[in-house]
Amino acid sequence: MTNFPTLALHVGPHKTATTHLQRAMERNKERLIAHGVRFYGPDYLRDRGRNVSGLFGLAGGRASHRAPHDQLRFLAKDGHRVILSEENFFGRLREDDGSLPQPLYPDGPAKVADLVSVLPGVEVELFISLRHPLRMIASMYSQLIYSRIYMTPEDFCAAHDPAILDWLRILTDLTQIDGLAAINVWRYEDYNRIQNRLIPALLGEAAADGFEPEPGRPNVGLSQEGMEWVFAQLAADPNADPIDTARARFPVAGGRERMQLYSDDIRAAEDRRYTAQIAAIRDLPKVRFIDPTAQA
Numbered sequence: 001m002t003n004f005p006t007l008a009l010h011v012g013p014h015k016t017a018t019t020h021l022q023r024a025m026e027r028n029k030e031r032l033i034a035h036g037v038r039f040y041g042p043d044y045l046r047d048r049g050r051n052v053s054g055l056f057g058l059a060g061g062r063a064s065h066r067a068p069h070d071q072l073r074f075l076a077k078d079g080h081r082v083i084l085s086e087e088n089f090f091g092r093l094r095e096d097d098g099s100l101p102q103p104l105y106p107d108g109p110a111k112v113a114d115l116v117s118v119l120p121g122v123e124v125e126l127f128i129s130l131r132h133p134l135r136m137i138a139s140m141y142s143q144l145i146y147s148r149i150y151m152t153p154e155d156f157c158a159a160h161d162p163a164i165l166d167w168l169r170i171l172t173d174l175t176q177i178d179g180l181a182a183i184n185v186w187r188y189e190d191y192n193r194i195q196n197r198l199i200p201a202l203l204g205e206a207a208a209d210g211f212e213p214e215p216g217r218p219n220v221g222l223s224q225e226g227m228e229w230v231f232a233q234l235a236a237d238p239n240a241d242p243i244d245t246a247r248a249r250f251p252v253a254g255g256r257e258r259m260q261l262y263s264d265d266i267r268a269a270e271d272r273r274y275t276a277q278i279a280a281i282r283d284l285p286k287v288r289f290i291d292p293t294a295q296a
Helices: 018-027 027-036 066-074 108-117 132-146 153-159 167-175 188-203 226-237 244-248 262-284
Strands: 006-010 035-040 080-083 124-130 180-187 288-290
Touching: 006 035, 006 288, 018 027, 018 080, 027 035, 035 066, 066 080, 080 188, 108 124, 108 167, 108 180, 124 188, 132 226, 132 244, 132 262, 167 180, 167 262, 180 188, 226 244, 262 288
Parallel strands: 006 080, 006 124, 035 080, 124 180, 180 288
Antiparallel strands: none
C-alpha cells in the first residue's frame, strides 16, 4: 500500500483562540520542518487559489492542476505530516448584512467529508475547539461592533437564538464521515491548560519537543462596560465612531465583567445545555477529548 503523508485538519472554529494557535505554529515553523511536519495557516491558505477547496479540487474551489494525493505530497515536501489550519473552511463568521448564519456552521461537516473523500488511504485527523455558545456568540457580537455594524444588543439577541450553535449536532455529523480517523476535541475554556497535550496530538511527540508557545493571551474581547459606553456615545451622537476608543479603554481585563447578552434565565439554560452537550460529545465514536488532565 502506498504511504501518504498524514493530514491534520484544524478547523477552528472562529473565536476559539484559533489565531493564537496559528501564530504559535508559525513561530515554530522551522522546528516543525526539521521534524517532517509542514504547517499551512491563513497566511498561505487565503492567497488567491490556495484555499483548501481550491487546493484539493473540492466544490466551491478553483480546479486544481494536481490530483488530491499529489497535492498532499507537494504540501508535505519531504515530510510525513501536513497541518492545515483555516477556520473559514468550516464556515463563515457572519452574513453580508452582519447577522450570524443560522445555524452556525451548517456545511462544516460536509466540507470536511468532501476533503476526506478525495484522499482515500490518507490518515486524516480533525482538530476542533468548542466554546460555551453564549460566550462564543458574544465574541461574534463584539466582532460585529468592531466592524462598525452598531446593532444594539437587544436587537442582536432578538435576531439570534443561542440554539443556532449546536455543538452536538456538528460533532455527531463529523463522526459519521467515512474515512475520518479521529476527531480531537477540546474546550476553549481549557485552552491555556491543555496545550501540553494538544501540541503533541497535533504535531506528534518528536516535533512537539521544544515547541515554543505563543506569548500573551488569546484576543481579548470588549467588556460589558465597553459595550454600554459605545451605545451611550452613539445615543449622544449618532455619527460617533467610538469603537476604537472602547477597545482600548474597556477590554475584558483588570476585573471588568465580560459582555453579558440574553436574560439570566437563558444564560442558566445555556450553561446546562453546554454541560450536557460536552458530556454527550465525550461518548461519541472517533472523539478524542483533550482535557487538562487525562480522564481515568
